[in-house]
Amino acid sequence: MSDFPSALQLYRDRQYDEAAAAFAELAATEPDPGRAAVLHADAGTAAARAEQWGEAVWQLRRARQLAPREPLAATNLDRVRALLGEGESEAAHFTQTLRELPLRLTAAESDALCGAAVGLSLLLLAVRRVVPSRRLLVSAAVLLLVLAAAWWPASRAAWAAAHATAVIIPRTAVGHAEPDERSESLFRLGEGTLVRAEDERHGWRLVESAAGARGWVKADEARPLRP
Numbered sequence: 001m002s003d004f005p006s007a008l009q010l011y012r013d014r015q016y017d018e019a020a021a022a023f024a025e026l027a028a029t030e031p032d033p034g035r036a037a038v039l040h041a042d043a044g045t046a047a048a049r050a051e052q053w054g055e056a057v058w059q060l061r062r063a064r065q066l067a068p069r070e071p072l073a074a075t076n077l078d079r080v081r082a083l084l085g086e087g088e089s090e091a092a093h094f095t096q097t098l099r100e101l102p103l104r105l106t107a108a109e110s111d112a113l114c115g116a117a118v119g120l121s122l123l124l125l126a127v128r129r130v131v132p133s134r135r136l137l138v139s140a141a142v143l144l145l146v147l148a149a150a151w152w153p154a155s156r157a158a159w160a161a162a163h164a165t166a167v168i169i170p171r172t173a174v175g176h177a178e179p180d181e182r183s184e185s186l187f188r189l190g191e192g193t194l195v196r197a198e199d200e201r202h203g204w205r206l207v208e209s210a211a212g213a214r215g216w217v218k219a220d221e222a223r224p225l226r227p
Contacts, residue, residue: 002026007042016050024059033106037067045076048083054169054191056080058223065162065225068104084192102155103162110155117148163226166197166207173222175215179204187213197224 007022020043027039044059057080063073102110121144128137168189177184179201187209189195195207205222208214 004039011042011046011049014049016046017052020044020046020050020052020055020059024055027059027062033066037063037070037073040066041070041073041076044073044080048076048080052191053080053084054167054171054223057084057192057194058167058169058225061165061167061225064103066106068106080192084190100158102151102158105155107155107159110151110159114148114152114155117144117151121145121148161196164196164198164224165226166195166205166222166224168193168195168217168221169223170221173217175207175213175217176204177215179206179216183216186215189213189217195222197222 002022002025004026007019007026010016010019010022023039023043023046027036027043030036030039040059040063044056044063047053047056047059057077060073060077060080063070064077067073105113121141124137124141124144128134128141131137168191171191173189173193174185175187175189177186189207189209193209195209197205197207199206200219201216203219204216205219206214206216207222
């Protein structure tokens, strides 16, 4: 069992692959989400130093799941994506940012925010009879209800999509037509590629890439981000 000082010393000694494994082991057993996020970020940073790009992407994204505003994970994930050549147009970047906006909060924070908005709107409606600006209060209450009604399903959908996401870990993963290595090869995916994990059968995982490539890869080659 690793400890943090030993893992940190491995990193300082530039034994990055061993450091990544040590930090990942600590993160897997850490019950506190905030501390686990930092350990995952450390594991991802060390993995990136060791040029284990698939492992780096998984660890850094897992850190962001646990602590969406973890600065080290966000910064290093952007650097890894740039190194992997995952640049995108401004329009695509804006669209992706909108889709991932609910992920800036944890699921619990989103639920609490929606609850607070609904509670405040009901409070505004309750006091509207005793204040002169009734119309303004009603408008504010309705606006809060509309925002809560829009945010809650968007948050749920974003987190469901995040939990269905998997990361390609090895240098190359071959997608097959069936969960059998002897079946037809359909495509190849590089390390760090994000895919949607749909099913698992006999040590194989059915995945679909952002480009629409769909097939079976070995289960350990596409590691899910879900807890």
